[in-house]
Amino acid sequence: MSAHNYLEVKKLNVSFPTEDGLVAATSDLTFSLARGETLAIVGESGSGKSVSSLAIMGLHNRARTNISGEVILNLPTGSLELLSSSEDTVRDLRGKEMAMIFQDPMSSLHPYFSVGAQIAEAWLLHNKGNKSDGLKRAIEMLELVGIPLPVERVHDFPHQFSGGMRQRVMIAMALVNNPSLLIADEPTTALDVTVQAQILKLLRDMQKEFNMAIILITHDLGVVAEFADRVNVMYAGKNVEEAPVRDLYYKPAHPYTLGLLRSIPRVDQIDTHRLQTIPGQPPSLINLPMGCAFAPRCPYKELVPNNLCTTKNPELSNFADNHLTRCHLTHDQIESVR
């Protein structure tokens, strides 16, 4: 991968020991990301998309989580591997180099403090200045994210804002230190579509302004089509396909991606036939089955000889230029079922 990559994730594994056994939330996740670029991580609940991003941010409790692999930030001062760095080093980077916004802006903001105080706190943590400098910076940020009357509203509390406005406040807080990487975990899932459109536009404007790398975690393939440059599809903790956004939609290479794309109705086409479905449900992450995790739901596993799909886990391999897939089907077989 190119030397311009800002973030490199290599063979990331995250698992949680529980009473019922080891939960392999993420396994063997590899990807990289340049500044100014947006990578979407798509998957259903339990596919490991949030767990991976929390691992990148260093937000898992190290004592209770098994994490292995590498997360490398290529900073101007040199490369830094985060998983082996001290918690203090990671804490220093968090909020300054990399920031995160979450799905539910109400529970991510503190209800007892004004939004201005919370944004100022994030700024003061990494910059020299006093409270009034922080507040001034908060007003600038609120203005930047499109909150009307920022000078007055900086003193308001989270409950005085609507859902969309709260998400803007979250974005202001995340961007206050001009981070190079923003992880947005389902940032618009709790919002109405008209407000979602506003927030996505804001994120795009902010990306241009700060030349940020964005990891967008979502389950909405519409949002991905609109927003992402590249897409990483996850299933049962593994990335099963990675491709530039157009290739993923027009030349999907993994049966799971294919199934997902076929099962969603669209507003621009009137369909009266039945929806195509993926039969069954995602597997439990404890004691994953031998072989490919998608095999029990895959309609094409008969095409592969020797029951390979249910006995051997496929490796992530090249399907085309910049297009990876984790599947035993041959290139021609994939083209024929598409």
Place this chain on the structure above:
Amino acid sequence: MNQPVLELKNLKKHFISSNGVFSRNKTTVKAVDGIDMTVNSGETVGLVGESGCGKTTVGRTVLKLYEPTSGSIIFDGEEITNFSPRQMKPVRSKLQMIFQDPYSSLNPRHTIGSIIASSYEIHGIHPEGGVKKAVQNLLDRVGLNPEHINRFPHEFSGGQRQRIGIARALALRPKLIIADEPVSALDVSIQAQVVNLLDDLQKEMGLSYLFIAHDLSVVQHISDRVIVMYLGKIMEEAKTSQLFLNPRHPYTKALLSAVPIPDPEIERNRERIVLSGDLPSPANPPSGCVFSTRCWKATEKCHQIAPPLVEISIGSKVACHFPEGN
């Protein structure tokens, strides 16, 4: 097909809240403010709008979980507006609901068998072949293993729980099911399974659905007709294909343009109307047309006079002074 199962006439539901214990001022939230609609036998009507538009309140008022403020509800040829809870009981066996959250709508301490069987108990119905047999048939019908009758809700996934909720709603062979966001808590691949199940059951049992949802793509797939609400009022009503391909109300147009299309080429090249601002508070709706504060076409007239919902072509109604398209 064209016999109405449900008719709402000028239905209003206003909530009154006081501004504190000692305050004499009361705020009236007009959650549903005078709507007319019909659901015909065997038909699916989609009810869409943003959060706070009153769509859930409509569903709950029809079930008389809320007392309507005024207007009338006619279900299956019977005026039920002023029915007492006792009078409602037999009506509810024909009028069922499926809820959004399959986690909180099933009692965690009861087996799924007893959850579904309680419908029979409450209404004193003795199904042919016994209750257990009937419950197992229902489980089988919604795609669950009939042998799992003694399991508890936590042993099932979200999609399976939603199937249990559907089985419960079907137990008494209802005429109309009010489905309030029945698939929005489910994963994409599971959503399609449940939507297909609802489709099949409708064909098999001649059900009617009032399908309340904010996800317009699912509504497009499942509905015969769609009603768009905004701040307690109906903005537009039309056949599904007409509403999606040729929206007449500016709000419908904006709403549709805001839904991302899972196709990068189309998505990135289409014209998008980004509405400014948020939904106004229903406690203090704008004068005139309720949408006028966010509408790009609004004129002085719109701010002063509320446009009535009028039929502009067969089966297509719109509440706008300056409708789009033709």
